[in-house]
Amino acid sequence: MSSARLPDPRIEHSRRAICRAALDEFAETGYAGFRIESVAARAGVGRSTVYRHWPEKSALIADALRTLHRQPDPGVDVASGSARQHVELLLSHLARALTDSPVSACIPALIHAAGNDASFRDELHRFSAQRRRRLTDVITAGVGAGEFPPTVDPETASVALSGAVFYRSLMTADPADSGFLTDVVDEVLGR
Amino acid sequence: MSSARLPDPRIEHSRRAICRAALDEFAETGYAGFRIESVAARAGVGRSTVYRHWPEKSALIADALRTLHRQPDPGVDVASGSARQHVELLLSHLARALTDSPVSACIPALIHAAGNDASFRDELHRFSAQRRRRLTDVITAGVGAGEFPPTVDPETASVALSGAVFYRSLMTADPADSGFLTDVVDEVLGR
């Protein structure tokens, strides 16, 4: 019958350990400065084991970053609370993701990598689209419920809101704290 | 009078050529992949001349990027036209800067570098603050003239607008074209 060979549990174990180590390394040292040797050492693994599973450095980095996307969604309970509360919750999740390790250090690196590599760019776009879809949905619901003005375009609004958080976190010295979030939601979705 | 001694004309000549070459290299290959050897070759200069002026790769990159900031402001003529037109003009300049070489490739790299180096971070913050100030001023003027609703907070609005352009350019597959700009200005500054 199905002789699907179980592919040796050690393999999967190694892959996991290496990916985790790669994320740590990436968060600490960024794209440049990322050393295969350090990753192997972190993972308690021989250098050749890394090369057995990924053909080269960039492939490992890409793969490791991809695992970020599969991390569990914070899960906002849309059933209870107002649309505005949901929006602020999603934005504060985003703000925290941009501030805390390890994602905080990976997003900028991803943005940079995206500039020079089409596959990274696609990955980044897919990732952010997925994150932003929740936000767009919530805004759409808010408009439908009459909580936000009918003139609001959910797509544009979610870009403005996400962009505001990004910009505030990455390009200014001030944090995207709850006061800022309140202000920017007022500004974009009306008061 | 001021007998300011010109130290050696060759020095300034070399520095300029190297900085220009470094920006090109940076735009093409990013932070990783940046090779001093290529820069020297581009600049038509010996490798040692580069090291004579900058102690190491990162210092050269930092210095070269800094020259970006000193590039002349596009200069929007605020005297004529409506505040809304000014806002859209500034945003389209930003969008173009994020799309065209060489700045397009440098900003993402700067964002990345900022994640791992405080001095780069300060540089980036200073740079974006300077750019955004023009936008904030124009919005303030528009509010004063009654062109934008009095509820608009210029500071928050300029972050939302800049962030929207950034996000659209860097994190999505769609360009920050004039249609998008119109929409997002509608959204943030009212219609």
Next chain:
Amino acid sequence: MSSARLPDPRIEHSRRAICRAALDEFAETGYAGFRIESVAARAGVGRSTVYRHWPEKSALIADALRTLHRQPDPGVDVASGSARQHVELLLSHLARALTDSPVSACIPALIHAAGNDASFRDELHRFSAQRRRRLTDVITAGVGAGEFPPTVDPETASVALSGAVFYRSLMTADPADSGFLTDVVDEVLGR
């Protein structure tokens, strides 16, 4: 049994090839002008392989020169012939060693290096002591057999004879040919 682990056959192969190449390089260009890059090229080996086995240029040179000392002794058959013939044979071996490559170019370099480095000095002293011992022994035997005057001090005589060959080969324009050897043996060991 002895499960003495052979570490890796490639290592010994590389070491041999590099040492041989280093001796050639040394003989051709001397201490100054000795370039690791040339040695690696001669040996058909990557530059880093050289540094993997020797920490720096001087260590490689020292090691390569040491292999000279392990080269097989010419092996003079003491059983047949007179003591005088043995003496002349040993001296002509020495003279030839000082004239022919590769040793010819290494001894002067060793003498020079010995002036600036104690370990080279010890090496040189050990090397020459070993070579000279055969000569001293043969002279001692010749004195015992009554072939040389009893007033001859074998130690002093062997220094005078070896020194004469060295001096003639290195410090004068004339070669230490067989005529010279005959004369100097006459002079030192009597006629």
Next chain:
Amino acid sequence: MSSARLPDPRIEHSRRAICRAALDEFAETGYAGFRIESVAARAGVGRSTVYRHWPEKSALIADALRTLHRQPDPGVDVASGSARQHVELLLSHLARALTDSPVSACIPALIHAAGNDASFRDELHRFSAQRRRRLTDVITAGVGAGEFPPTVDPETASVALSGAVFYRSLMTADPADSGFLTDVVDEVLGR
């Protein structure tokens, strides 16, 4: 008449200082490790001044070493004392020259350099011939005076004696002290 311009005293002053510094440098660091920069610094002179007078490193070294030969002969008073005393005196001068700075470090370096450069070789041969001639003359006189056996060939004997001192000083761990000199003179010139 001849308006032979005095060639600017600064030039001669610089040359002297540089030559002296070059000898010191040579004695300290040998042929390899000889740095033009160090010489200039020792001489309190700009690096370019060195290059103004000597086209390259090796020319400076050669020139500096040549000044050694012009150093005043110790001057043995042949009028008084026996031939044997004169011989021992000359040999002890040679032994001291091979032991004390700066010559001690230059001779080995010269021997080495002679191996790779014909002009150095000629220089060395000329130098040693000049030194040895005094010795040969004294031996000849001693033979003529009946102080040494008529069988002594002055040329061969002076090579054996000089060679013995060289060998003892450079190739063994023992010094060419007065005891050794006595022994070797006994051995070569009879007792």
Next chain:
DNA sequence: CGCTAACCGAGACGGTACGTCCCGTCTTTAC
């Protein structure tokens, strides 16, 4: 004296070799 030509120091320049670090490939042995 004051001029002028030379010599000078300082140091930028294009090169080249160094010794270090890491890459991605490979070979060997242990489990």
Next chain:
DNA sequence: GTAAAGACGGGACGTACCGTCTCGGTTAGCG
């Protein structure tokens, strides 16, 4: 058959000198 260990060829790094060059400032010796 997979893993750890690590040798291998390769190539960029940042350092140290090389020998060449350009630059003003000083200085010797003539007018």
